[in-house]
Amino acid sequence: MSGKTSGGFLERTIQGAVSLLQETVSVENVAARNGFLQHRDPRFKCLSAAALLIAVLMSRNLAELSVLYAAVLCMALLSAIGLFFFLKRTLLFVPVFSLFIVVPAIFSGVTPGEPLASFKVLLWNLTITRQGVDSAIVFFMRVLDSVSFAVLLVLTTRQHVLLKTLRVFRVPQLFVMTMGMTYRYIFLFLDIIQKMLIAIKSRVGFVASTRDGRKIVTANMAGLWLRSYRLHSQVYDAMVARGFSGEAFVLDEFHARVPDVVILLAALMALIGTLWLNLFFR
Amino acid sequence: MAQSVFSLKDVSYSYPGGIPALENLTLDFNQGERAAIIGANGTGKSTMLTLLDALIFANSGIVSAWGNQLTEKTMRDAGRQRDFRSRVGFVFQNPDVQLFCPTVREDIVFGPLQLGVDHAEIRRRLEALANRIRISHLLDRSPHQLSLGEKKKAAIASVLIMEPEVLLLDEPTAGLDPQTMRDIIDVIDQAHKNGKTVVMATHDLHIVEEIADVVHVFGGNKNVIRSGTAEEILADTEFLQQNNLVHIHVHRHLGVAHAHLHEHGHEHPHHRDISGFR
Numbered sequence: 001m002s003g004k005t006s007g008g009f010l011e012r013t014i015q016g017a018v019s020l021l022q023e024t025v026s027v028e029n030v031a032a033r034n035g036f037l038q039h040r041d042p043r044f045k046c047l048s049a050a051a052l053l054i055a056v057l058m059s060r061n062l063a064e065l066s067v068l069y070a071a072v073l074c075m076a077l078l079s080a081i082g083l084f085f086f087l088k089r090t091l092l093f094v095p096v097f098s099l100f101i102v103v104p105a106i107f108s109g110v111t112p113g114e115p116l117a118s119f120k121v122l123l124w125n126l127t128i129t130r131q132g133v134d135s136a137i138v139f140f141m142r143v144l145d146s147v148s149f150a151v152l153l154v155l156t157t158r159q160h161v162l163l164k165t166l167r168v169f170r171v172p173q174l175f176v177m178t179m180g181m182t183y184r185y186i187f188l189f190l191d192i193i194q195k196m197l198i199a200i201k202s203r204v205g206f207v208a209s210t211r212d213g214r215k216i217v218t219a220n221m222a223g224l225w226l227r228s229y230r231l232h233s234q235v236y237d238a239m240v241a242r243g244f245s246g247e248a249f250v251l252d253e254f255h256a257r258v259p260d261v262v263i264l265l266a267a268l269m270a271l272i273g274t275l276w277l278n279l280f281f282r
Numbered sequence: 283m284a285q286s287v288f289s290l291k292d293v294s295y296s297y298p299g300g301i302p303a304l305e306n307l308t309l310d311f312n313q314g315e316r317a318a319i320i321g322a323n324g325t326g327k328s329t330m331l332t333l334l335d336a337l338i339f340a341n342s343g344i345v346s347a348w349g350n351q352l353t354e355k356t357m358r359d360a361g362r363q364r365d366f367r368s369r370v371g372f373v374f375q376n377p378d379v380q381l382f383c384p385t386v387r388e389d390i391v392f393g394p395l396q397l398g399v400d401h402a403e404i405r406r407r408l409e410a411l412a413n414r415i416r417i418s419h420l421l422d423r424s425p426h427q428l429s430l431g432e433k434k435k436a437a438i439a440s441v442l443i444m445e446p447e448v449l450l451l452d453e454p455t456a457g458l459d460p461q462t463m464r465d466i467i468d469v470i471d472q473a474h475k476n477g478k479t480v481v482m483a484t485h486d487l488h489i490v491e492e493i494a495d496v497v498h499v500f501g502g503n504k505n506v507i508r509s510g511t512a513e514e515i516l517a518d519t520e521f522l523q524q525n526n527l528v529h530i531h532v533h534r535h536l537g538v539a540h541a542h543l544h545e546h547g548h549e550h551p552h553h554r555d556i557s558g559f560r
Contacts, residue, residue, distance in 0.1 A: 160384030187426035242393035243367040
């Protein structure tokens, strides 16, 4: 018998499904809080986020990027999102990886300029330049700001509402609806997968090898595909039964208020200011 | 004489692969009637409801609604389709099939939106219906966050909001706790009092007398084997047992185990020896 057991394989797959469900519930809970951004019209929020992202991408100045980052942290606090929770989500993954990516840029070979420090690694003489460090920091801050704006938008807007705002960008209604349905049924299938794997585990326990465990799961994937195929035809029937004839109509539930317009204007001003500073002032 | 709503004449239907689901079925449903369809699994109850909702079409025979034949060709007409969909509501057996939108609110308003009902009117209906069925607190939740009972209520609401003349219900009380079952029965009963024709397939015999004026029993021949009032049919325990509609129920009276057929609403005979029921 193999040293590895399928218990671990099945356990990890079940755990993966459960943690995705828990993660979604946790995000939905944040989006349901009584905070500043949670009450904003998602169309205005999306447009503001887009304007701020462009501002971040256009900016080459550390001070500007720092101001934008301070703004995003303030917005998070106003939206009843704990600072630790927010930083954990925004700082740990993407920006830290971007820091690794940007390391070569600090050396004179990639970014020539005023030397800050020199040292030798094996046969190579390496020199860190001021220009290299500056551009690396600006790159890191750009990534950090962009990730923070995107995460803030996702955390303060319920997923299905976020999907609906795609209509603002002229995405066809049928496409938005299909995305919404996909989002809805992912959870049904996650639930089915979870129950199915628990049922398998109850029978095979921790005895079978990892390879056997994978075989069992693969065989059940085919069963799941058949279920989804059957479900798709039934769901279509349920849609037709309620009058669907190929074109989907929805109830417009968005209501813009004064703070929504204010936040969009502020974002546009930040964008114009950044463009002015970076394109004309220097 | 009551106006006929649905009429099936010598209808047969087979699923792909030639598996027969209904064979030469002839049956009528009248305006304002409350009809229960009972029968063992695989006797064609759900298939008949799907035929009545014009989601599938008979291989042979005639299915008509308000005197107009339901065929693939006639249902291709957009006006006819819209008129039919606004008059007939179908509650599917599996609420996960019926609740396909990201939130309960979107699911409930889906039908009237597709049928072109005015948005203000939809909002008015939604508020009234959600209060009546007591699901206002569920409206912004995702269907995957609901219990089975809540899903069933939302699924029924998604059909009632269309204000159809006929309600087709496929096992609306299956697998529910007693209180939710009671709530669903009350909703169906209220819909009937408001003038709706109700056709319901069910395995819950104990609710049949309350929710149906007429009962059609489907048998292994994929056809109706008996029709009558709920009282008549439920009283014939031998007939029900022959058609897999009651089972042996063992319980204790005064510390003594005994068995009888599992039925409700009638005095039942008691037997100490359960072997006679096997």
